[in-house]
Every structure is written in C-alpha cells, then in structure tokens.
Amino acid sequence: MVNNIVNYIFKITNEGKYSTLNKNIKNIFDYFNNNNIISREIHDWLLINQNNSDCIFLLGYFNYLGIETSEDNKKAFDLFINASEQGHVLAQFYIGLCYQSGRGTIKDEKLAFKYYEKVANMGYASGLLKAGYFYNFGIGIATNKKKAIELYKKAANLGNSMAQNNLAYMYNSGDGVDKDYNEAFKLFHSAANSGNSNAQYNLALMYQNGKGVNKDYNKAFELFKQSAKGGNLDGIMMLGYCYNNGIGTNVDKKKAFEFYQQSANLGHKISQNNLGIIYENGIGVDKDYDKAFELYDRAANSGNSSAQHNLAVMYEYGKGIEKDINQAIYWYEKSAKQGNQNAQNKLEKLRKWFL
Incomplete structure (x- = not known):
C-alpha cells in the first residue's frame, strides 16, 4: 500500500503535476478516493511503522502537506533527510524543494540545486526540470541557457509537462535559442494535453495571435477556459477579456466582470x-470611484504601470480620493519609468505647470 502511494507521488512529480500545495493535496486525495484508501488509517500506521525509506518519506510528505496532522515543515524536512540518507530519490527531490523555499530549514538555493542535480543525474524528469530551471534563471548556479535547454529537452522527452511548457516558452521568445513558433506550438500543445494550465494559457495566446498556427479565436477561448478551470490566474483574467471584447464568444459584460473580479481577488494585478x-467608467456596473481607486492602488503598488497611470489620474482629478497633484506626479513618474507613454506625456505637461 505505502509503496503504491509513494510510486504514485513519484509518477505525478516526474510528470510535472506537483506544482502548488493545493494541487498536491488534491492529487493525493483523488488517489486515496479512487483506491478506497482512508488517509487517517495510513497516517496512524506510518507513525508506528518507520522501518523503511518509503514509510519515512510518506510520513514526511503527510507533514509537509498537513494531511491528517498539522503542517509541520521542520518535521517533514527531518524525515526527508532521514529517507534521503537511505537513498530515497523522491525524498532528495523534496529536500531540494525545502531548501529552495526555506520550508523547515534555512533557504539555501545552492543546496537546493545540489539536490535537484542529484535527481537529474539519475535521469529523473523532476530533477532535470528543476536543474534546468535553476540554470535558466541563475538560481544557486551561474546562468547557462544552453544547459537549461539541454535539461528541459531531456525532461520534456520524458513527458514532463512543466519542462515542455518552459522549453516552449524559450522557443516562443527566442530566449537562449532561435525563435521557433512551430516548435513552441508543438511543445505547448503537448503540455496542454497533459492538463498543464500554464501551457493551456500559452497555447491559447498562440491561437489568438496566430503564432505557429492559424488564428482561431474560438480555440483560444476554449483553451483560456481550460486554463482558468485549472486555476491559472492569467487564464481567468483572459476569460474576462474575451467576454468583455467578444473574442471567441459573445460579448457578456456581466461574465467579464465576474472573471475580472475573481482573478483580481486572487491578486492578479492586470x-x-x-x-x-470598469468601476471608474461604470461599464456594466454603477460608477464607483472609491472602488476604482482601491483597485488601482492595489495594482499600482504591485508594479502595474497602467494602474500607476490610472491611480495618478485619480489623484490629479480627485476621483475617489482628495485631489493631490504631488501624489499624481509621483505615480505618473513611477508609470513613466516603466515606459508608459501616456504617463510620460502627462508628466511633461504637469511639470510645466507645477514644477
């Protein structure tokens, strides 16, 4: 039983389906439900049966995710170390995750890379993906795009959807490799078919923009829907955009508002x-300058240049806030520094009058 559970966790990890904690918890409980496994019974059995590396790892995994116990990252890390010392590959991967994020131990990206590299050198897709990611962005090791691509390719060929998505992104943007929209499309398509919500979003953009494939707004819309269903914030936002502008579907301002609100509440700054x-202009809702100001303020403080410009306008004209030219200039400057042309033009005019 324990062996089967650990093998399942190893399988989804190598397929690139471990991403977020919530997704991990959903994956493992889906497995329990499909196999009539009672998680409490497994947890209690593990507490008194720590006689092999699979049992040690799985108890660590339960503590890592807070399954049938309170989340205890320190205990999880210690159990992963114990299992790793007995040669447990999946435990070594999770030690890398702990060092990368500082969960249960100090954050140490060099040590995280060391553990990911161990797993990669054994040919496992999970380690190849992570080592490639660290090389790609210079995390814990010097940036090496060539090495990143090499490792991503190996992981992608083993069916890892995250590696397929990351490699496709490099081909799509020409990052460390010549631009190749056709290759990007193939890789995004493969990852999207595996249920990767990031790839579904990226593939939708290719259909929307006609890169690597003929433009197809209907297909783009369906992929945005799939991505949103998988919890992708960009996908949720783009569903709102599609409904707002009638892209691949009929214009529906109410649905646009609902999806914008959903992703905004989850912290999506766009x-x-x-x-x-929508609130400032009363598009499908009553005008509400106070709500508009609050939303612009949140997005502006998260670094969105358009929101910084819009917040400056609110300060300039006293919408939802007391008129304050100094604050207006401050936010126009923040937006202008990010290349916002409207902010640059406005700033030039205001400086003539107030500076």
Whole structure:
C-alpha cells in the first residue's frame, strides 16, 4: 500500500503535476478516493511503522502537506533527510524543494540545486526540470541557457509537462535559442494535453495571435477556459477579456466582470486594473470611484504601470480620493519609468505647470 502511494507521488512529480500545495493535496486525495484508501488509517500506521525509506518519506510528505496532522515543515524536512540518507530519490527531490523555499530549514538555493542535480543525474524528469530551471534563471548556479535547454529537452522527452511548457516558452521568445513558433506550438500543445494550465494559457495566446498556427479565436477561448478551470490566474483574467471584447464568444459584460473580479481577488494585478476601469467608467456596473481607486492602488503598488497611470489620474482629478497633484506626479513618474507613454506625456505637461 505505502509503496503504491509513494510510486504514485513519484509518477505525478516526474510528470510535472506537483506544482502548488493545493494541487498536491488534491492529487493525493483523488488517489486515496479512487483506491478506497482512508488517509487517517495510513497516517496512524506510518507513525508506528518507520522501518523503511518509503514509510519515512510518506510520513514526511503527510507533514509537509498537513494531511491528517498539522503542517509541520521542520518535521517533514527531518524525515526527508532521514529517507534521503537511505537513498530515497523522491525524498532528495523534496529536500531540494525545502531548501529552495526555506520550508523547515534555512533557504539555501545552492543546496537546493545540489539536490535537484542529484535527481537529474539519475535521469529523473523532476530533477532535470528543476536543474534546468535553476540554470535558466541563475538560481544557486551561474546562468547557462544552453544547459537549461539541454535539461528541459531531456525532461520534456520524458513527458514532463512543466519542462515542455518552459522549453516552449524559450522557443516562443527566442530566449537562449532561435525563435521557433512551430516548435513552441508543438511543445505547448503537448503540455496542454497533459492538463498543464500554464501551457493551456500559452497555447491559447498562440491561437489568438496566430503564432505557429492559424488564428482561431474560438480555440483560444476554449483553451483560456481550460486554463482558468485549472486555476491559472492569467487564464481567468483572459476569460474576462474575451467576454468583455467578444473574442471567441459573445460579448457578456456581466461574465467579464465576474472573471475580472475573481482573478483580481486572487491578486492578479492586470485584472485589478481592468476592474478599476470598469468601476471608474461604470461599464456594466454603477460608477464607483472609491472602488476604482482601491483597485488601482492595489495594482499600482504591485508594479502595474497602467494602474500607476490610472491611480495618478485619480489623484490629479480627485476621483475617489482628495485631489493631490504631488501624489499624481509621483505615480505618473513611477508609470513613466516603466515606459508608459501616456504617463510620460502627462508628466511633461504637469511639470510645466507645477514644477
């Protein structure tokens, strides 16, 4: 039983399906439900049966995710170390995750890379993906795009959807490799078919923009829906955009508002700005300058240049806030520094009058 559970965790990890904690918890409980496994019974059995590396790892995994116990990252890390010392590959991967994020131990990206490299050198897709990611962005090791691509390719060929998505992104943007929209499309398509919500979003953009494939707004819309269903914030935001502008579907301002609000509440700064525009202008809702100001403020403080410009306008004209030219100039400057042309033009005019 324990062996089967650990093998399942190893399988989804190598397929690139471990991403978020919530997704990990959903994956493992789906497995329990499909196999009539009672998680409490497994947890209690593990507490008194720590006689092999699979049992040690799995108890660590339960503590890592807070399954049938309170989340205890320190205990999870210690159990992963114990299992790793007995040669447990999956435990070594999770030690890398702990060092990368500082969960249960100090954050140490060099040590994280060391553990990911161990797993990669054994040919496992999970380690190849992570080592490639660290090489790609210079985390815990010097940036090496060539090495990143090499490792991503190996992981992608083993069916890891995250590696397929990351490699496709490099081909799509020409990052460390010549641009190749056709290759990007193939890889995004493969990852999307495996249920990767990031790839579904990226593939939708290719259909929307006609890169690597003929433009197909209907297909783009369906992929945005799939991505949103998988919890991708960009996908949720783009569903709002599609409904707002009639891309691949009929215009539906009410649904646009709902999806913008959903992603804005989850911290998506573009959606916060878009929702602010809706409230400021009363598009499908009553005008509400106070709500518009609040949304612009949240997005602006998260670094969104459009929201910074819009927040400056609110300060300049006293919408939802007391008029304050100094604050207006401050936010126009923040937006202008990020290349926002409207902010640059406005700043030039204001400086003539107030500076």
